[in-house]
Amino acid sequence: MAEGAPLRAVVAGTVVFPGTALAVADGQYSAGSGVYLRDGVLYASLAGHLQQKASEAGGPVELHVLHNKVPAVVPAIGSLVTGKVTKISQRVVSISIMIVEKTPLVSPYRGMLRLEDIRSTDKDHIEVAKCFRPNDIVVAEVLSLGDSRSFIVTTAKDHLGVVHATSFAGFTMKPFSAQEMVCTKSGLREFRKVAWVST
Amino acid sequence: MGSKIEYLSVEGLRVDGRRPGEIRCLKVQLGLFDMADGSCYYEQGNTKVLAAVYGPRQVASRMTRPSATLVSTASAALVVHYTEATFSTGGWRKQQRNDRKAAEAGQAIRKAFEAVVMTHLYPNSQIEIFLQLLQNDWSTFPACINATTLALVDAGIPMRDYLVASTAGFIDGTALVDLCQIESEAGGPELPVAICARTQSVALLHMDSKIGLTLFDQVFDAALQGCNLIFKVVDAAVRQHATQLLETRGIGFNR
Numbered sequence: 514m515a516e517g518a519p520l521r522a523v524v525a526g527t528v529v530f531p532g533t534a535l536a537v538a539d540g541q542y543s544a545g546s547g548v549y550l551r552d553g554v555l556y557a558s559l560a561g562h563l564q565q566k567a568s569e570a571g572g573p574v575e576l577h578v579l580h581n582k583v584p585a586v587v588p589a590i591g592s593l594v595t596g597k598v599t600k601i602s603q604r605v606v607s608i609s610i611m612i613v614e615k616t617p618l619v620s621p622y623r624g625m626l627r628l629e630d631i632r633s634t635d636k637d638h639i640e641v642a643k644c645f646r647p648n649d650i651v652v653a654e655v656l657s658l659g660d661s662r663s664f665i666v667t668t669a670k671d672h673l674g675v676v677h678a679t680s681f682a683g684f685t686m687k688p689f690s691a692q693e694m695v696c697t698k699s700g701l702r703e704f705r706k707v708a709w710v711s712t
Numbered sequence: 713m714g715s716k717i718e719y720l721s722v723e724g725l726r727v728d729g730r731r732p733g734e735i736r737c738l739k740v741q742l743g744l745f746d747m748a749d750g751s752c753y754y755e756q757g758n759t760k761v762l763a764a765v766y767g768p769r770q771v772a773s774r775m776t777r778p779s780a781t782l783v784s785t786a787s788a789a790l791v792v793h794y795t796e797a798t799f800s801t802g803g804w805r806k807q808q809r810n811d812r813k814a815a816e817a818g819q820a821i822r823k824a825f826e827a828v829v830m831t832h833l834y835p836n837s838q839i840e841i842f843l844q845l846l847q848n849d850w851s852t853f854p855a856c857i858n859a860t861t862l863a864l865v866d867a868g869i870p871m872r873d874y875l876v877a878s879t880a881g882f883i884d885g886t887a888l889v890d891l892c893q894i895e896s897e898a899g900g901p902e903l904p905v906a907i908c909a910r911t912q913s914v915a916l917l918h919m920d921s922k923i924g925l926t927l928f929d930q931v932f933d934a935a936l937q938g939c940n941l942i943f944k945v946v947d948a949a950v951r952q953h954a955t956q957l958l959e960t961r962g963i964g965f966n967r
Contacts, residue, residue, distance in 0.1 A: 528955055530947065531865060532873035532910040547870060549830065558830055558870035560954045580868035581957040582749070585768045587834045619749070622770045658836045661771045661783040 529557040535576055547578030586613045588622060588655045588664050596624055598649045604628045606645050608653065608666065623663035626653060630667035631706055644706035650677040652708050674708040719898050720884045727894050733934070735878065735890040735941045740949035742866045750867025754859035757892060758849035763859035765867040767839030780819060781838070788834035790825055794818040794856065796845040821856055824906050824916040830870040839869060850893040851879045853904050853918065858942060865950050875915055876946060877906035878938030880931045887934035901927065905935035909943040912936070
């Protein structure tokens, strides 16, 4: 860009590239995904298709760059994740996180569910084997980024917990109550921390 | 003395017929592999490099990741694996287990890209870059940088700017851009430089040979010239690839 040349906002619909100057950040435009701000100017950080998204209440228009690949997601604090239980122990449940919000991941992230985060009531008498079993599909919320080994998640809310499990007989179970699931074929009930939203 | 190589002919042509300010023929192919998040095949004359990017992914366990990886909850770790094929130089070369030079090259590339890749967007993750040198006709380090830039763009990993690199040397009183193997053996200085294409700021500069102060400016300017020429080709390749891909997704443009 020539010094002193007026910066006209790049029209939505054009192809932009990392480092392309898009617009001056004077309140009319703000940075969305694929766009970053430096020295008062908005630049693209991805190679792709520029899009505008008008924000409600007449705020600044958000500029996004749409790349041909699905944007990579990393579980953020507070995001809803879906995963499969890989291992249980007396204090910790290991989860392989496969979906973040609504985006399936290319390769799974490791999540760790601690005993005290399984449920919010009666924390002294939690038995992990009565809440989760290996291969259960679980919906949880990310508590913290943890360390390099795994993210720390929680199921201490009503809508979090097991959403799908297989019974000892080998058949799918469906939720029976907040603490139990029932096998669809044999009718036997098993204890789980169920994602139970009472209607 | 035996036959002396004429590095710069009377007409001002180099050993491969180029002018002093010309880079070699570039060939770029993006998106080769489906399994990798981003990939690029890059040819700079006879130097051929393959780059593949995997990420952002979960950080590899301590046993499998390089010891220099900086794992942090604030940003993604960049991991660069650089290997040279055993057939890359003339004749078969034994694959070394702990190749010091390759490890060093990998670290240098990692440091250069930490300046442009927006790693703060992916905490607790790693972005793994695999570079395989298939044929070595000198200027391998700049070729790897350029191939990595293209692979990262293909992977959709946000970057502040394009990182482009080139070597420059000084033989027979003239600054030469983009040295080839024969020219590297002339005994003159060599300066690989990597810059951010739009801001023209230097991201990495290797000073392995002695260059006099008066010569340095000339050689550095030649390297910058080489970088900008390479950027033109890299930019055109990305434009073509991106436009093609977006069109296959049904997103047309007002051209």
